[in-house]
Amino acid sequence: MKIEVQREDLVPALTSVAAVVERRQTLPILSNLLIKTTEDGFLLTATDLELQISSNIASKVVEPGAITLPAKKFADVCKALPENSRISLEVSDTRGYVRCGRSRFSLSTLPAEDYPGLEGEASEQAFEVETAVLARMIERTSFAMAHQDVRYYLNGLLLEICPGRLVTVATDGHRLAKAESAVSALQSWEDKRQLILPEKTVAELKRLLAGKVGETTRLEIGDRTVVIRVGNNVVTTKLIDGRYPDYSRVIPTQLQHSALLEREAVKDSLARTAVLSYEKQKGVRMTFEEGTLKLEVSNPEHEEAEEEIAIDYQGGSTTIGFNVGYWLDVLNVLDGKSVEVRFLDSEVSAILSDPESPNELYVVMPMRI
Incomplete structure (x- = not known):
């Protein structure tokens, strides 16, 4: 196998794909x-074997073939090469040779036929x-996901597909983030489907979708599993097997007071x-009074801030305790x-919520201080 490719075509794709590779693996390949x-x-x-990312890269194919190379070493070598350079990758016997100008690198290889790919299922809906x-939607909600929670279904993002609209929800049991958007391609969608x-x-x-303007993403x-096609990248991922809690029950409806704050x-x-x-x-104690919000904090060392x-x-004076970190995450x-x-x-x-974004809201539980 031998291919020639521009560094600027290879490195961005290599960075995205190699991020999937864990440092410690049960299978060396x-x-x-x-x-x-x-x-x-x-x-x-x-x-x-839980997540797979593939990327198509345009290049000159001198000799077709397939091989596997050490992800981190190959990525580090290519990133270190000069900008706007042309990289040659050639496989001979059991070695992979990377050449660029006067630079030459020899890497170990493993057979491509031994590589255990993650295959997507036949698409039921797309x-x-x-x-x-x-x-x-993902950016505005994913920060509220749980991390290593025994309720494994909370360690992910809910993607709810409904007739005419798409909803994302994340919660760790103490706060909840929800965003929704009308999607014209879902006008004919007949049922509600939840993916975690x-x-x-x-x-x-989040990395692959960032900065993509005027493009569309296809979900199969x-x-x-779900296959997500983003430009030249194909993401195949297993879904978390579980039933997401009814998030609508967490969103309070009988809220009689409203205050408008300058975010910054x-x-x-x-x-x-x-x-x-x-x-x-x-914890921070927040007291809402007419025209004023008072913030009070104290700690076991009897230090205080106001x-x-x-x-x-x-409205009337109301004092509520909150986790300051949860508020800052939203802001x-x-x-x-x-x-x-x-x-x-x-x-x-x-x-x-942001008054200018009515389809996004954030629920924060109070705490005793």
Whole structure:
């Protein structure tokens, strides 16, 4: 096998694909990338048997073939080569040779026929969505996923496909993020389908979808897997097997109070007061009064912090304790000038939202301080 490719065509795809490879593998070949020539270039593939990413790369094929190379070493070598250079990859016997100008590297190989690919199921249903829309929905909700929770179905992102619309939801049991968007390709969709994407898949999708303007992404849904086609990349992932909790029951409806806050102002104040918060709780006491929000923090060392912020609120005085980290996570992911807070009392969860993005909301549970 011998191929020639421009560095700028290879490195971005190599970076995306190689990210799937785990440092510690039970099978040595899973530390490798599969390289297989096609009619107009070659296909680069990596998998951990739960997630697989493949990328088509245009190149000159001098001699067709297939081989696997060490993922990290091959990626590091190609990234270190000069910009705008041309890279030659040739396989002879059991070695892979990377050449560029006067540079030459010899890498170990393993047979391509031994590579255990992750095959997607026959597609039961499929649809296309604007890439920028899907990227925004994932970005706005994925931060609320649980990590290593015994309730394994929370360690992922819910993708709910409904007639005419797409919904993403993430929760760790203490806060919840939800976004939805109308999708024209789903107008003829007849039922509701829920997919739980694993955390690692979500992280890779965020990278692959970022910055794609004017493009569409195709989702091909099987019973236990989903294939996601993003440009020249194909993501095949197993789904988390489980039933996601009824998130609608977590979203409070009887919230009588509403306050409008300047997002940057409250974010900066929370970041300052958080410095003295108790490390284990990260609690902040928030008192809503007419025209003012008062933030109070204390810790076991009897250190205290107080701040007051001017807000748009007309109502009685209400004090609620919150995890400051949960608030900051929401404020960091939003990009509008204002954030609306709807609340009732210290026993009921509050809802945060951007008034200009009504299809996105964030539920934060109160805490005792």
